Amino acid sequence: MIYEDMQFEIVTIFPGFFAGIFDNGILRRALAEELVSIGVHDLRAFTHDRHRTVDDRPFGGGEGMVLKPEPLAEALASLGIGPKVERLAPQQVEGDMKVAISQDLRKETDCGNDRYVPDLGCKSYQGTTSVVPQSDQSESGALAPAEEFDAEGDGGFNPRTEHADSMRALAPEGNPSGESKSRVILLSAQGRPFNQAMARELATLDRIVLICGRYEGVDERINQLYCDMELSIGDYVISGGELAAAVVVDATMRLIPGVLGNEASGEFESFGVADAEITTAEDGVPRSQHGAGGLLDYPHYTRPAEFGGLRAPEVLMNGDHAGIRCWRREQQLRKTLTNRPDLLQGATLSKEDRKLLEAIRDEAV
Numbered sequence: 001m002i003y004e005d006m007q008f009e010i011v012t013i014f015p016g017f018f019a020g021i022f023d024n025g026i027l028r029r030a031l032a033e034e035l036v037s038i039g040v041h042d043l044r045a046f047t048h049d050r051h052r053t054v055d056d057r058p059f060g061g062g063e064g065m066v067l068k069p070e071p072l073a074e075a076l077a078s079l080g081i082g083p084k085v086e087r088l089a090p091q092q093v094e095g096d097m098k099v100a101i102s103q104d105l106r107k108e109t110d111c112g113n114d115r116y117v118p119d120l121g122c123k124s125y126q127g128t129t130s131v132v133p134q135s136d137q138s139e140s141g142a143l144a145p146a147e148e149f150d151a152e153g154d155g156g157f158n159p160r161t162e163h164a165d166s167m168r169a170l171a172p173e174g175n176p177s178g179e180s181k182s183r184v185i186l187l188s189a190q191g192r193p194f195n196q197a198m199a200r201e202l203a204t205l206d207r208i209v210l211i212c213g214r215y216e217g218v219d220e221r222i223n224q225l226y227c228d229m230e231l232s233i234g235d236y237v238i239s240g241g242e243l244a245a246a247v248v249v250d251a252t253m254r255l256i257p258g259v260l261g262n263e264a265s266g267e268f269e270s271f272g273v274a275d276a277e278i279t280t281a282e283d284g285v286p287r288s289q290h291g292a293g294g295l296l297d298y299p300h301y302t303r304p305a306e307f308g309g310l311r312a313p314e315v316l317m318n319g320d321h322a323g324i325r326c327w328r329r330e331q332q333l334r335k336t337l338t339n340r341p342d343l344l345q346g347a348t349l350s351k352e353d354r355k356l357l358e359a360i361r362d363e364a365v
Contacts, residue, residue, distance in 0.1 A: 006205070006256050008038045010245050011075050012212040013054055013067075015042045017242045027250060030259045038249065039079075043067075046074040055215055064216035072211065072222045081184055081209060083225045182207035183228045185248070187241030188217055191230035194248060198231075202248070203255035210248060212241030290328045293348035296340060298331040333357050 010018065018040050022031060030036040044052040055065040081087070183205055192198075202208060211218065211227065223230060233244045253259055277291070290298070301312035315327045333356055336343050349357070 005034055006036045006203070006253060007207040008036065008249050008253075009079050009207070009209040010038065010040045010212065010242075010249075011043055011072065011210065012040065012240075012242055012245070013043045013214055014212075014240070014242055015040045018246065021246050026254055026259060030253055030256070033258070035256060035258050036253045041075055041079070043071050043075055046071040046078070058216060062216070066216050067214060067218045067222075069219040069222050072218065073226070076184065076209070076226055079209060081182075081226065084228070181205050182209065184209045184211070184226050186211045186213065186218060186223050186227040186230045187232070187244040187248070188213045188230055189232050189237050190217075191232035193235075194231045194233050194244075194251070196251070199248075199251040200255055202252045208248075208252070210241070210245040212245050214240040290325055290332065292332065294343060295332045295336040295347050296343065298328040298335070329353065330356055330360070334360055337361070 012018075018038075022028065022038060027036070031038065043054050047053055053068070054071050055067050058064065058066045076082075181204075183202065185208060187210060211222070231244070231248065233247050238244070301316060305312050305317065313327065315323050333353065336347070337357065337360060344357070
């Protein structure tokens, strides 16, 4: 299959968590218009014991439990995702990517009569956000058969065949290296900070697979063998990667062409691009606006002109675009200096910006 839309795949032990999140706003419209598709996959569907065990005690002792590697490896295989050393172009493989692949994780799995059904609990979100009702399961709690995994009539699933087909589809014509436009991302508190620049990078991909960590985390071998990056949404700890996955999906999908009603909305906002990088057509947005260049957005006002004894700035209502542009840049610098001074180090600042920033600092002295 060839992915024409942006495809998100979420691997989780709580698929029902996402039932309502994708029912609202911009994301709902993007799903309905098939600009984005989201598959939610229950990790417990890839277990083979009566208790559907996905976790175990950590080696070395300590508190909590750790997500086991085998179910995660099988879940990724069902999505056509093999180890990094198999799916990345040779020049991309380096460092820990060259680690020896465990035979237990590489072996071809014969499911027999136990079919792999990754969407336990939730359907794939292909323009819909409905949850699979419990009646879709048998009285014993097992899933009803999924015919799409029985094309050859053997009742099983061959991850190697699916992996090969998927990799061929993800390698665009004219790309002999076979470099994939997909990424496997582990969500954890130990990951690199997720930010707007990374969201813009992810928005250029065709497929993103998000692994939601839980408990004390995920067996590190899954990270070493399969994951292209490890992401954190902030310097705090939450109960699992599900909230983080929703954040990554929302922040990324809104940057995909066609998702926002006004394409300029993704450029003229906090952490947005600099003026020189703005791609919106000149007649698509008033030129009184100012690109963020990595700064925070400027304050916004609307009718009525006076509220609660406060009046909206006169400069915004006099039609002087040059004056509006200057005011907005000054406000961006003020708000960033007050709330996020750390952003100033990496922001795109002109000589005029630096002079204005110096004047703002002098006011506080």
